[in-house]
Amino acid sequence: MSAPLLSLRGLVRDYGSGLAGRGTPLRAVDGVSLQVEKGEIVGIVGESGCGKSTLARVVAALDRPTEGQVLLDGEDLFTMDKRALLRRRDRFQMVFQDPYGSLDPRRRIGWSVAEPLGVLAPRLSKAETERRVAEMLEAVGLKAADAKRFPHEFSGGQRQRVAIARALVTRPDLVIADEAVSALDLSVQAQVLNLILDLRERTGVAFLFITHNLSVVDAICDRVAVMYRGRIVESGATRAVFDAPRHPYTRLLLAAEPGREASAPQADRAVPPFPEDSGDWNGCAFRPRCVAATSICRREAPVSAPVSSPAEPDWTVACHHGRDGLPAALAQADAVPRF
Structure with a gap:
């Protein structure tokens, strides 16, 4: 090859x-x-x-x-x-x-x-x-x-x-x-x-x-x-990523795009765009802005891994919760959880 x-x-x-x-x-x-x-x-x-x-x-x-x-x-x-x-x-x-x-x-x-x-x-x-x-x-x-x-x-x-x-x-x-x-x-x-x-x-x-x-x-x-703070957090075929984004940051970008607001969860649009830097970056850099953050996001930095999608083998995401889809609670969240 x-x-x-x-x-x-x-x-x-x-x-x-x-x-x-x-x-x-x-x-x-x-x-x-x-x-x-x-x-x-x-x-x-x-x-x-x-x-x-x-x-x-x-x-x-x-x-x-x-x-x-x-x-x-x-x-x-x-x-x-x-x-x-x-x-x-x-x-x-x-x-x-x-x-x-x-x-x-x-x-x-x-x-x-x-x-x-x-x-x-x-x-x-x-x-x-x-x-x-x-x-x-x-x-x-x-x-x-x-x-x-x-x-x-x-x-x-x-x-x-x-x-x-x-x-x-x-x-x-x-x-x-x-x-x-x-x-x-x-x-x-x-x-x-x-x-x-x-x-x-x-x-x-x-x-x-x-x-x-x-x-x-x-x-x-x-x-x-998709880049965030110098890292690629999600990559794959454009249509697959835009239709069903697996990383919360990708969802946030799509929610900010004109014409896409209606399909974006309200929680994504409620995330503060510029949170204060806590200085604690042992875990995921996107954690302060993420509506799906859990305790593991504070402890460990996610690594890029293939998404569970046989049709898109080159689709990867760097998110603890993104490989198999974000938690169902994301769509109903009405506030930013604090961990």
Whole structure:
């Protein structure tokens, strides 16, 4: 059996705190393991500050992990020397949240799209580079003649198309998209999402799609991973996870999504969004917000385990009560239990 395109194994990213980085470190990513197959779109969702963007930067080798591995076709990116890593960078590219901020306002669009080729494919002739740029611009719904225009001459949606064209110009196997549509109008969002699906069908490129928008994940992602405080607490096929979430945090996110309130238990909506940190994190980090917490949640941190669903063997949840479904009392709970 061939190795997955991308495999994350026990990724940890710590940042120093206090003056000059001294003091207790902040753990932004905490033991993340995940796989992305060729041609697959995997969504990473969670609240702001849960570690999504840090994870994206580590996967894109823009930041180094404190522990763990990032394997691309079985090769660890962080055991390579700088030259070897540079040679691999044509296989994975990144689309940032702010397309205007990621494009040089003094340079024409054609230069910006061609920039990765100058670094990663320097042997291409000028004519071949121009042909590749024109091909990519047309692939994202723009015109080849747009290469002569500046970023300020485009709308936000068009600039994001330019950013996608730049990410695809090296013909990568994987694109990491960090909140790539969050700043766009709904109509433009739909156009860009359709473009991503079309590019996946035509080129076979895989996407790791970082977002806080569950509707976007529902529309385009094959699988979803839910992050909380740097950890993946639930992952599996998007439709299975969204239809019958096993982790209380996943239920909370779905309850907050417009149009889903009617189907969410009242108890889920009653959980305080920002509880005080008790400083006691021996057990489950989500315990202060959880309506299903019991004494075991205080004593032991849950580990990710397969959900009892023969139809979805890759569905996992990190919850003491989630593997076989949350307690029936969850649906009737009208207050947050205190343990």
